[in-house]
Amino acid sequence: MALVASATSLTGPRTLVLLDNLDDADAYMDLWDDLQSRQFNVTLHDVKTPVSLSKYDQRLFDHLLILAPKMTAYPTGMNAKSVVGFVAEGGNVLVAASSELGNTIRELSREFDVEFDNRYTTVYDHFNYDQDLGKDRHDTVVVNTGTHLSTVDAIVPQKDIPGPILFRGIAHSINPSNSLLTKVLWAPQEAYSWETQDGDNESANQDPSVSGKDISLVSVMQARNNARIAFLGSTDMLTDRYFSAPAKKHGEKISPSGNRKFIEELTKWTFQEKGALDVVAVQHHKVGEEEAPAHYRIKDTMTYTISLAEYHDGEWHPFSADDVQLELIMLDPYVRKTLEQVPLDDQSTVGTFTTTLQLPDQYGVFKFAVNYKRPGLTYVESVTTVGIHPFRHDQYPRFISQAKPYYTSAASMGVGLLIFSFVYLWGGLESTVKTTKKA
Amino acid sequence: MDEIKSASNSLLASYVKDTPKSLKLIDAYMVYILLTGIIQFVYVVIAGTFPNNAFLAGFISTVAGFVLAANLRIQTNPKNASQFPTTSPERAFADFLACNIVVHFAVANFLG
Numbered sequence: 001m002a003l004v005a006s007a008t009s010l011t012g013p014r015t016l017v018l019l020d021n022l023d024d025a026d027a028y029m030d031l032w033d034d035l036q037s038r039q040f041n042v043t044l045h046d047v048k049t050p051v052s053l054s055k056y057d058q059r060l061f062d063h064l065l066i067l068a069p070k071m072t073a074y075p076t077g078m079n080a081k082s083v084v085g086f087v088a089e090g091g092n093v094l095v096a097a098s099s100e101l102g103n104t105i106r107e108l109s110r111e112f113d114v115e116f117d118n119r120y121t122t123v124y125d126h127f128n129y130d131q132d133l134g135k136d137r138h139d140t141v142v143v144n145t146g147t148h149l150s151t152v153d154a155i156v157p158q159k160d161i162p163g164p165i166l167f168r169g170i171a172h173s174i175n176p177s178n179s180l181l182t183k184v185l186w187a188p189q190e191a192y193s194w195e196t197q198d199g200d201n202e203s204a205n206q207d208p209s210v211s212g213k214d215i216s217l218v219s220v221m222q223a224r225n226n227a228r229i230a231f232l233g234s235t236d237m238l239t240d241r242y243f244s245a246p247a248k249k250h251g252e253k254i255s256p257s258g259n260r261k262f263i264e265e266l267t268k269w270t271f272q273e274k275g276a277l278d279v280v281a282v283q284h285h286k287v288g289e290e291e292a293p294a295h296y297r298i299k300d301t302m303t304y305t306i307s308l309a310e311y312h313d314g315e316w317h318p319f320s321a322d323d324v325q326l327e328l329i330m331l332d333p334y335v336r337k338t339l340e341q342v343p344l345d346d347q348s349t350v351g352t353f354t355t356t357l358q359l360p361d362q363y364g365v366f367k368f369a370v371n372y373k374r375p376g377l378t379y380v381e382s383v384t385t386v387g388i389h390p391f392r393h394d395q396y397p398r399f400i401s402q403a404k405p406y407y408t409s410a411a412s413m414g415v416g417l418l419i420f421s422f423v424y425l426w427g428g429l430e431s432t433v434k435t436t437k438k439a
Numbered sequence: 440m441d442e443i444k445s446a447s448n449s450l451l452a453s454y455v456k457d458t459p460k461s462l463k464l465i466d467a468y469m470v471y472i473l474l475t476g477i478i479q480f481v482y483v484v485i486a487g488t489f490p491n492n493a494f495l496a497g498f499i500s501t502v503a504g505f506v507l508a509a510n511l512r513i514q515t516n517p518k519n520a521s522q523f524p525t526t527s528p529e530r531a532f533a534d535f536l537a538c539n540i541v542v543h544f545a546v547a548n549f550l551g
Binding site for chain 1: 459460461464465468471472475476478479482486487489490493494496497498500501504508532536539543546547550551
């Protein structure tokens with residue numbers, strides 16, 4: 001099962017899929033079709049066959065799809081460290097879990113500040129369950145994309161999802177103080193996470209460990225090296241059955257499920273097919289000049305321009321935003337200014353952001369830094385180091401009208417000295433001076 | 440009050456009577472320098488310190504002129520003659536001029 005072509009992913013086509021059992025692959029036929037139509041080179045693997053993510057410190061795969069929730073041990077040749085190392089080298093990982101979650105996945109997710117609920121727990125919702133798939137146990141949750149899907153359009157654009165999303169699986173929570181993590185899909189207010197084996201009508205003598213909107217269903221992380229990791233609490237939501245099932249929620253009309261489009265957008269984001277930014281060019285020069293000078297002088301008026309491109313649909317496109325900021329830093333930011341986007345036209349291949357500003361009245365080695373980090377987009381850090389010189393001795397303004405009293409004073413001191421000396425020497429004071437004796 | 444009046448009157452009278460003419464000239468010169476310095480200081484309080492170097496140059500020229508004139512006065516005062524056995528008034532005046540030239544070069548350089 002392989003198809004090699006020019007990848008639409010920015011980082012490469014080689015995808016490793018880990019399955020509990022190769023037979024499980026039949027449940028995800030639509031997913032494989034979708035991935036292969038996007039030119040991914042998919043390799044299916046079960047957890048018993050030895051496989052290695054890298055060889056001679058080179059990644060053998062660009063993307064890792066872990067659809068093996070029950071996994072209790074990594075395949076020979078892989079371990080938690082190698083997966084984390086894979087991410088550190090820029091590999092992307094998508095992890096799907098289920099109620100029968102093994103410790104391996106749990107420990108892996110902890111590395112990324114994602115905590116799955118206990119084994120054999122499931123997200124239940126007695127209000128928002130699907131009337132077909134969750135008929136008996138109310139464990140298939142229908143999630144409204146308008147209210148429970150992240151508004152970060154760079155990851156999954158809300159308006160493109162045709163219907164509600166069906167979810168059956170385990171809850172997880174993310175560390176809210178970790179700014180690299182973004183919640184993509186979360187549970188309805190009425191949902192809760194509870195044990196799967198509901199014994200003999202056991203009395204609920206304890207609260208569910210997590211409930212309502214605190215339950216994350218899908219979360220993503222973009223590491224500092226721009227590697228992307230997605231966590232899904234459900235393997236079912238990737239299956240053909242959930243892709244094609246209509247969402248039937250009590251009291252609402254039947255609509256097609258948005259799963260297929262949602263997973264498509266999520267995998268596109270995770271596997272670097274969109275939302276990737278690149279700094280194409282950085283230019284700066286004094287106003288009225290074209291070339292970057294060797295150094296600036298304090299209080300110079302200068303123009304800074306940065307060009308950014310965004311990758312999606314297999315091509316680089318101009319990037320648009322209204323919140324790109326420039327900072328002039330020497331230990332502290334001396335100037336922080338929002339860059340204005342030059343209007344795009346048909347010929348534009350990059351988004352150009354520019355501003356004209358006056359340099360601070362402070363000399364030293366400054367950094368012109370654009371530090372643009374937004375959820376769902378590649379982190380942009382562009383730093384240009386420039387020297388800002390003070391005025392040379394002959395560059396200061398002369399004959400300032402405000403300083404005229406001082407000039408007059410200095411001149412009058414000189415004239416006064418002349419007059420005084422003249423009078424003192426030849427003003428007829430000789431007699432008194434002569435009264436003093438000589439040494 | 441009357442005592443103060445009579446005291447200041449006698450002070451003035453003895454100043455007019457006993458002080459040599461050359462010292463009176465130096466005194467007048469110093470009053471002139473003092474007034475120039477005060478005017479500049481009032482101006483800088485009102486108009487602000489920009490340009491600071493010009494203010495410093497102008498103000499320092501008055502301060503230095505004042506100090507040098509005071510020195511000249513001390514050294515040429517006949518009453519202090521015993522303290523300056525080796526300094527003739529001519530020598531004192533030459534020192535005064537030399538120092539003033541240095542001060543005015545420095546001031547002109549710093550004035551901007």
